[in-house]
Amino acid sequence: MPHENPTQIETLSFQQALLGWYDRYGRKNLPWKLETTPYKVWVSETMLQQTQVNTVIPYFFRFMQRFPTLESLSAANQDQVLQHWSGLGYYARARNLHRSARLIADHHAGEMPATLEQLTALPGIGRSTAGAILSLGYGKCAAILDGNVKRILSRYVNLEGWPGTAANQRLLWAISERLTPEKQAGDYNQALMDIGATVCTRTHPDCNACPLQSACTAHQLQCTDRVPASKPGSSIPVRKSWMLILRNNGDDNAFYLEKRPGAGLWGGLWVFPCFDSEADMLTWCRQRRIDISQLELLPEQRHTFTHFRLDYTPAIAWTSSLDGVQETSGCWLKAGEALAIPAPVSRLLTEITRR
DNA sequence: AACGCGGGGGG
């Protein structure tokens, strides 16, 4: 890796290339760039963790409309916050954002902290998000290392191996720190992210449009298609599940949902009752005097998470009330009501209601 | 150091 330790001249030239590119081609009209504030940067950066810009934009608008200020977010309850995150995934981000808003209200007089130490002490803010808040929100000098920066720097130094290994993470952070300019770190970081998203893409990078072309080792060696190396593959397990879509005889647009525990998968979200086997589901129904004879099984559906695959069979049943067992965490979702629900539940609700 | 955590998009 020839450029692992860039000289002062190379560093300066790298910075100038990015800042010059940003003036001409940088994305300055993204929603969180307009009348930007540290709070907007924080919310957008949190939504953008492992999530692409186009996916985030509509969620950002809705979220900022409902929680326009840090104070309004800290005053909300968790259900309201999760509801506005519903469908975006990685729901711990929303729970941490909300917790941090309350911590800031209580311990920072309602003002966003502006140091790396204070920011990374808040739940949901790691080193990279803190660097983004400091540079983009406060104009301070701070490095970032997200997926875009990893890819650009990996190609710049022709990194060997997968960027996610501990050793490569350390190396990439060191390079990022060293290259970040003292002044205009915000524009510099925005340029990195914009170039990563639009020029130095994972496949088919547009090297002729890249201001780093002449400095990029991977480009010189014509191996941008093999750098960065992809994550070592590993097969993921498959789980089977049955989801009981319980409808109400008295109101055929009401559906029975249960709230998941506060942490873990879909934490705090509302889902159909889920079972590991069809027998478990039937037992649950019998205990509540639900007529199983007209239970309707739908075709199996598939939902893939990062770490396992869920093959689930939806089953529709009808009841007039849930007697027999007292329910603690259940509710009837009526038409027009909004709750925090994950994507598969949302899809099923739409599918059932439309037919 | 490895794993858990969603959902969507592109190849």
Place this chain on the structure above:
DNA sequence: CCCCCAGCGTT
């Protein structure tokens, strides 16, 4: 089908 994406917290 595959891989990745403006990562972070937990173990």
